[in-house]
Amino acid sequence: xxxxxxxxxxxxxxxxxxxxxxxxxxxxxxxxxxxxxxxxxxxxxxxxxxxxxxxxxxxxxxxxxxxxxxxxxxxxxxxxx
Amino acid sequence: xxxxxxxxxxxxxxxxxxxxxxxxxxxxxxxxxxxxxxxxxxxxxxxxxxxxxxxxxxxxxxxxxxxxxxxxxxxxxxxxxxxxxxxxxxxxxxxxxxxxxxxxxxxxxxxxxxxxxxxxxxxxxxxxxxxxxxxxxxxxxxxxxxxxxxxxxxxxxxxxxxxxxxxxxxxxxxxxxxxxxxxxxxxxxxxxxxxxxxxxxxxxxxxxxxxxxxxxxxxxxxxxxxxxxxxxxxxxxxxxxxxxxxxxxxxxxxxxxxx
Numbered sequence: 001x002x003x004x005x006x007x008x009x010x011x012x013x014x015x016x017x018x019x020x021x022x023x024x025x026x027x028x029x030x031x032x033x034x035x036x037x038x039x040x041x042x043x044x045x046x047x048x049x050x051x052x053x054x055x056x057x058x059x060x061x062x063x064x065x066x067x068x069x070x071x072x073x074x075x076x077x078x079x080x081x
Numbered sequence: 082x083x084x085x086x087x088x089x090x091x092x093x094x095x096x097x098x099x100x101x102x103x104x105x106x107x108x109x110x111x112x113x114x115x116x117x118x119x120x121x122x123x124x125x126x127x128x129x130x131x132x133x134x135x136x137x138x139x140x141x142x143x144x145x146x147x148x149x150x151x152x153x154x155x156x157x158x159x160x161x162x163x164x165x166x167x168x169x170x171x172x173x174x175x176x177x178x179x180x181x182x183x184x185x186x187x188x189x190x191x192x193x194x195x196x197x198x199x200x201x202x203x204x205x206x207x208x209x210x211x212x213x214x215x216x217x218x219x220x221x222x223x224x225x226x227x228x229x230x231x232x233x234x235x236x237x238x239x240x241x242x243x244x245x246x247x248x249x250x251x252x253x254x255x256x257x258x259x260x261x262x263x264x265x266x267x268x269x270x271x272x273x274x275x276x277x278x279x280x281x282x283x284x285x286x287x288x289x290x291x292x293x294x295x296x297x298x299x300x301x302x303x304x305x306x307x308x309x310x311x312x313x314x315x316x317x318x319x320x321x322x323x324x325x326x327x328x329x330x331x332x333x334x335x336x337x338x339x340x
């Protein structure tokens with residue numbers, strides 16, 4: 001059975017990497033600010049759910065040409081209210 | 082009344098000075114009154130690329146600080162009598178002038194020329210701010226490589242912030258590498274940076290030769306880069322010139338055997 005490998009062109013890799021990195025660059029948020037945002041979001045979310053600070057991911061991404069803030073975290077247990 | 086165009090990039094070494102020298106020469110060759118201004122204080126290079134390095138008496142800093150009149154610092158080109166160079170100082174640094182002074186200088190000189198092309202330094206600090214202060218529009222030079230494109234994006238953002246319209250020049254494009262998928266194409270770069278494309282200059286060893294000799298490559302009408310600079314100059318003068326699909330520069334033997 002032939003498995004035809006097409007080497008993924010490095011130009012395509014470059015373009016994808018640039019799109020991702022420029023989305024972050026253009027958001028203008030420093031690493032410090034992103035860290036502060038993450039800490040504040042952790043405070044807010046843990047008022048509603050039990051979560052782990054280290055598992056919380058806050059990221060700026062390129063989704064189909066648009067900038068998006070992505071927040072993702074496993075939920076350990078909803079606090080009983 | 083002239084148009085002030087700043088040639089900038091963010092990244093160093095992508096071809097700002099070469100572009101400034103060649104576009105200035107091409108515009109003067111077409112009969113326009115042109116001033117090429119070196120705004121890279123402390124690292125002067127426009128003079129040496131144009132072959133005028135032995136003629137400098139006064140410079141940009143002298144003019145801005147009113148130690149001499151602007152026309153005393155201008156150096157007329159060897160080949161074209163409508164082309165002038167305002168060289169920069171080699172002994173000062175970027176803080177020797179400020180944006181307000183640069184803006185005032187551009188306003189003063191604009192009526193005397195059809196085009197003033199300003200060679201910006203690399204970076205985003207005072208040198209860049211000085212270079213863009215008097216500009217009506219900008220040409221952002223990039224190569225199709227990740228760090229150059231990233232820096233160009235930052236520069237475009239800053240130009241937009243300062244309300245200087247920007248268009249793009251993609252320099253050192255290798256048709257062969259684009260074809261094999263190992264270099265981003267001009268379409269890729271435009272797609273990423275989202276600005277209008279002013280022109281494309283192919284990779285060409287003649288650029289090195291011309292720098293060595295102090296004769297801008299646009300004067301070598303056999304060179305593919307010279308031809309590209311010529312097309313860009315014509316676009317700057319308002320002509321509709323399509324951007325051709327670049328062919329790989331043919332070596333001697335392939336030309337001989339008609340490949």
